[in-house]
Amino acid sequence: MELSHDPARSPTLRGNYNKRCAIISAATAVFVRDGFTGASIDAIAEEANVSRQTIYNQLGDKERVFAEVVRSITERSSARIMETLASFPAEPEDVESELVDFAMRLTRNCVCDADARALRRLIENEGGRYPELFETWKDYGPGKNWPAVAACLARLARSGHIEADDPELAARQFTALIGADLPVGPGASATEDQIEAAARNGVRTFLRAYGKR
Amino acid sequence: MELSHDPARSPTLRGNYNKRCAIISAATAVFVRDGFTGASIDAIAEEANVSRQTIYNQLGDKERVFAEVVRSITERSSARIMETLASFPAEPEDVESELVDFAMRLTRNCVCDADARALRRLIENEGGRYPELFETWKDYGPGKNWPAVAACLARLARSGHIEADDPELAARQFTALIGADLPVGPGASATEDQIEAAARNGVRTFLRAYGKR
DNA sequence: ATAAAATTGGACACTGTTGTCAAAATGACT
DNA sequence: AGTCATTTTGACAACAGTGTCCAATTTTAT
Numbered sequence: 001m002e003l004s005h006d007p008a009r010s011p012t013l014r015g016n017y018n019k020r021c022a023i024i025s026a027a028t029a030v031f032v033r034d035g036f037t038g039a040s041i042d043a044i045a046e047e048a049n050v051s052r053q054t055i056y057n058q059l060g061d062k063e064r065v066f067a068e069v070v071r072s073i074t075e076r077s078s079a080r081i082m083e084t085l086a087s088f089p090a091e092p093e094d095v096e097s098e099l100v101d102f103a104m105r106l107t108r109n110c111v112c113d114a115d116a117r118a119l120r121r122l123i124e125n126e127g128g129r130y131p132e133l134f135e136t137w138k139d140y141g142p143g144k145n146w147p148a149v150a151a152c153l154a155r156l157a158r159s160g161h162i163e164a165d166d167p168e169l170a171a172r173q174f175t176a177l178i179g180a181d182l183p184v185g186p187g188a189s190a191t192e193d194q195i196e197a198a199a200r201n202g203v204r205t206f207l208r209a210y211g212k213r
Numbered sequence: 214m215e216l217s218h219d220p221a222r223s224p225t226l227r228g229n230y231n232k233r234c235a236i237i238s239a240a241t242a243v244f245v246r247d248g249f250t251g252a253s254i255d256a257i258a259e260e261a262n263v264s265r266q267t268i269y270n271q272l273g274d275k276e277r278v279f280a281e282v283v284r285s286i287t288e289r290s291s292a293r294i295m296e297t298l299a300s301f302p303a304e305p306e307d308v309e310s311e312l313v314d315f316a317m318r319l320t321r322n323c324v325c326d327a328d329a330r331a332l333r334r335l336i337e338n339e340g341g342r343y344p345e346l347f348e349t350w351k352d353y354g355p356g357k358n359w360p361a362v363a364a365c366l367a368r369l370a371r372s373g374h375i376e377a378d379d380p381e382l383a384a385r386q387f388t389a390l391i392g393a394d395l396p397v398g399p400g401a402s403a404t405e406d407q408i409e410a411a412a413r414n415g416v417r418t419f420l421r422a423y424g425k426r
Numbered sequence: 427a428t429a430a431a432a433t434t435g436g437a438c439a440c441t442g443t444t445g446t447c448a449a450a451a452t453g454a455c456t
Numbered sequence: 457a458g459t460c461a462t463t464t465t466g467a468c469a470a471c472a473g474t475g476t477c478c479a480a481t482t483t484t485a486t
Contacts (some may be wrong), residue, residue, distance in 0.1 A: 254466080
């Protein structure tokens with residue numbers, strides 16, 4: 001659990017950095033598990049092995065704790081997506097196998113990842129009540145990540161490996177196909193084998209539709 | 214809002230049937246909006262234009278109200294899916310256009326539908342806390358609906374209109390592709406044009422992958 | 427060692443929610 | 457008009473959660 005402030009520079013900036021991290025980490029778990037309304041400050045305090053008062057000292061009221069949780073997850077998730085997208089095989093030797101590898105990385109880091117799941121859940125559960133949370137997500141998801149995937153596929157098309165007239169559409173369908181074969185449901189976690197099978201099946205269908213004939 | 218009991222036979226079976234319906238209808242809205250923990254009996258009573266006591270008289274405590282809500286939504290949703298699946302074009306003249314029409318019906322009746330959205334939301338939000346709710350859904354979704362779609366695609370393959378070695382996989386990918394192009398987010402509602410565009414795009418890609426060459 | 431800062435535990439007032447109770451009001455049917 | 461079931465209303469106790477205050481304690485820096 002990392003925060004934006006640099007702990008080395010000022011170890012006691014607004015209190016003990018470790019406790020602060022413990023609080024946000026615990027708050028994330030509790031908010032994801034119980035939702036904003038269902039989560040109680042006491043539960044967070046217990047989970048963090050910290051007294052309730054410390055939470056109020058460090059972060060303020062429940063809403064501010066929640067905001068901090070969302071900020072920290074969003075930051076990490078976005079960073080991980082960009083990092084993963086950097087490994088896209090723009091000029092592959094073997095399109096299919098390299099796309100499968102990429103799809104597996106994407107699934108592992110950006111779909112099955114604990115942060116990503118937590119973020120999705122918070123947006124689904126609290127997005128209606130906290131519109132600015134949903135707005136922030138839109139800046140990342142449809143605003144930044146999807147075009148980034150589209151740009152990757154466009155490069156693949158330009159280098160002649162696929163035919164994609166509408167890269168944005170291709171990106172949405174690519175991610176949909178990658179995820180179509182993943183186990184569903186609350187608490188469902190995919191094994192490495194399932195991730196690989198889903199990636200293979202998704203990429204095969206994708207290339208049958210978008211590959212050169 | 215309909216219930217399983219027949220109102221005509223015994224108009225005052227366990228109290229006023231209309232009030233009972235109004236309560237469940239209102240409870241559905243409130244549970245979907247606020248989640249189980251966030252929903253209050255008072256809010257439901259107000260939404261239903263009914264006194265709080267009437268809710269306790271008719272249905273019992275909060276958990277039983279919730280259970281009744283889930284049951285009524287699940288029943289209606291499943292019926293609508295089966296009804297829609299009955300119109301699958303097993304021996305079409307024009308595969309693409311008839312599949313698009315079918316996809317549009319599926320999206321309208323079973324994806325964008327208010328009941329379906331409510332059910333998905335309840336499962337996502339409360340499925341962890343009420344595992345039996347999730348179990349019930351699994352019987353319908355992966356247990357009944359997905360195989361039903363797979364059976365439709367298998368018939369289409371048998372009649373020579375597509376090539377689908379693995380109909381179950383094809384069914385998951387078909388529904389994923391149909392939904393890939395739909396607007397996302399809390400409160401996002403698709404227009405008729407968006408539904409049509411999504412169906413067209415999804416079916417086109419699906420047929421490029423699964424159609425006869 | 428000492429001073430400053432942070433943490434703890436407990437108590438507190440306040441609010442909102444649940445579920446129950448009994449008396450009064452409503453409405454339908456004879 | 458009278459009877460019956462149902463609904464309404466207002467009150468109630470019990471409980472959980474929030475956010476604050478403060479004194480005692482522990483941790484950290486100098």
